[in-house]
Amino acid sequence: MDLLARLAAIVGEKSVLAEPDEISAYTQEPRGLFFGRALAVVKPSNVAEVSRVLALCNESGTGVVPQGGNTGLVGGQTPDSSGGQIILSLRKLDHIREVDPVSDTMTVEAGVTLARAQNAAEDKDRYFPLSLASEGSCTIGGNLATNAGGVHVVAYGSARDMTLGVEAVLADGRILSGLTKLRKDNTGYDLTRLIIGSEGTLGVITAATLKLFARPRARTTFFLGLETPAAALELLNLLKASMGGALQAFELLPRIGVDFVLRHLKSARDPLSQAFPWYALVELASQHDDGLTEAALQLAARASADGVVGEAAFAASLAQRADFWRLRESMSEVQKHEGGSIKHDVSVAVKDVPEFIEEASRLVVARIPGARPVPFGHMGDGNIHFNVSQPVGADKSAFLARWREVNDIVHAVVAKFEGSISAEHGVGKLKRDLLIEVKDPVALEMMRAIKSSLDPKGILNPGKLL
């Protein structure tokens, strides 16, 4: 019996897709930047089937590419060009196994979309804070495999911090039964957090028990005009000092990015009466119904009197809040209307964000006169999406041909500040070669040793990360 027939015997014939038109939605990601070929797409329905599929692939030495919502930005979920790998789609594992509002936990399967998981928590009057642009289609399995970040890391940490335990299948089909609601368990190595963020190279996550939080009763969102990133840092520290626990998001936006959005997104409008070089989008939340907005207004007034903040607008309605967030959420998307854009997903210590932005911008523009840096993102946790739009009127292809050259400039500044070349998107295919250049060699050796010990045949997501 050939491999496809044996796979079909495990998951059923309808759950093994091999026709090119059936699998094209899996072999490339939506932007078309990463693609490959695959022997088949295999869609198991439960952890037992995942286990049997992996045991078979391990026996036959077949590479396995785990895939959830196929929204990853670094190619981690796409196969290579050999046509010999299978894509293991986890989408059919889509049960919400349990929501426990008293223990503040939720156990969901890998194929549940992030939005569905958020809603399941909300249905029990609880809050699951992981939130990112693709939440409607990305899945919990992918979120955990890539240790997803998003806008609430400043308050709740990354996906890794929000997870209590995972169920995962190892390369040879063994099942790690690591689901747990325990907040404290000191019985050995932290295998859960080892698998989270390993990009499918150590095991296939099939379910996870996630932390839930009390649902905020009050929320206030404001949009502030600032002169410099240094002023944003000052504002951030004022907020942390006086409203620490309430700070949910602190996003930095440059004027040029806001301009892009206002130019290309019809529904967008400037919340402030005048233009500022920089903006902060700040969201606060509280379990109390009262006092939050007043406290935030007082803080903004003080910051304004001290010259930290130029102008501040508060969202007076949910619609206005959505308007503020639309400026942030569409900032990446609209860049395509301004020609080529060279992207970076980097982080530095929070203290170093202003200097990093200044230096990287200066060096990029010195190399490519007219290039337009659009550094924006999660300043509260030091993660800046340092994107660079082409000079106005320049040739797009010629500009994009300098991708690696611009990367080198920006990543050299990142290295100077001991930052990370992949803050939240992961390594995947995109940064695998780069990783070898910038990562501590001993850390790489440890990673390879661990990989070999858990996946000796190297069948799990080959060619990704390591």
Place this chain on the structure above:
Amino acid sequence: MDLLARLAAIVGEKSVLAEPDEISAYTQEPRGLFFGRALAVVKPSNVAEVSRVLALCNESGTGVVPQGGNTGLVGGQTPDSSGGQIILSLRKLDHIREVDPVSDTMTVEAGVTLARAQNAAEDKDRYFPLSLASEGSCTIGGNLATNAGGVHVVAYGSARDMTLGVEAVLADGRILSGLTKLRKDNTGYDLTRLIIGSEGTLGVITAATLKLFARPRARTTFFLGLETPAAALELLNLLKASMGGALQAFELLPRIGVDFVLRHLKSARDPLSQAFPWYALVELASQHDDGLTEAALQLAARASADGVVGEAAFAASLAQRADFWRLRESMSEVQKHEGGSIKHDVSVAVKDVPEFIEEASRLVVARIPGARPVPFGHMGDGNIHFNVSQPVGADKSAFLARWREVNDIVHAVVAKFEGSISAEHGVGKLKRDLLIEVKDPVALEMMRAIKSSLDPKGILNPGKLL
């Protein structure tokens, strides 16, 4: 040249102790429950010396027992009885390398005591929330190696959650340079959290970069009388729902434990006007100066009107706050005055705490009539120190001889609730054999595979954990 001379050549003669009277304070822990013999105590002064010592021990196949403040409760820091192991004391690595109040990070060496680290943060108007009874003498290295818990896990998680990166030396002397101030870094496996909690079996932590938090401006502490653990759970959920971010500690105390303290600790007094079967010690904190105590008082009044709380006392002064905490902090200590005490450090899902306490108490008393369960501890995170005092007037040795029998009863109930047999103290020597019985076999296999891949000769803390 023999091993001791070669060790002396690395760290200096004065930093190799071999005389029995010099090393007795290292070969046993203060309670005298765990002890062993050692070839020598080696006290390196910096990471380079640690590296050279380990390279030498790896070459010679010498077992290395890392030790910090020697306060561990499960024997993880004591050598075996062979006399062939060395104790690697990290106490001389005691520099606070940096406190960065803007990035909210602090980099300290392994030998810094927890109290010193807390103070270093406070000196820069920041807060490091890890807090436990032995904080005056335990060290950061030991805290991380054992993933220490303590009273603030409900708000901040365990030591693992408070750490951004570690510097550690592997078995063969290689140095993992993992110190980082980054809040987001998705460039590979989470080696930091793998080493944290590995009890010195994967690497020797020499320094760590820790998360800091805004220092609370207001704090309020209250002591509440309750009828049942179920009422405590209800109170906990009221607090989480209405004051989520402010909750810093939620400790459960049984009347018998309070009685023990009142009986044996002269300075202790009952904060309430009448006796209750159970108590909660609750601490709230906030970045605001105002409103916290009022909000807590209102909540207590509502909980009282609803019959959840019997009586509540608020700490009106720092002295009163210290009084409340003394009842909790001395609860373990005073048990020795009541004869033999059989200890457990277990956790279950928060929801299951009341049922667990009821069932474990009932079964223990059924087996040993007159035995006095004293279940107390960190109810906010599900971690109960389920200690059992001997029947009044019984023979102490005869009671203590039933240690394993009582363990089996309690741990069976823990297993029923899918809990942990070691919530915060770790495994060490004490629970190594037990671990094999209760841990997921695949998890154990993974742990062994990782251990072999990183320490093939098995020189790091042999006989502990695995």
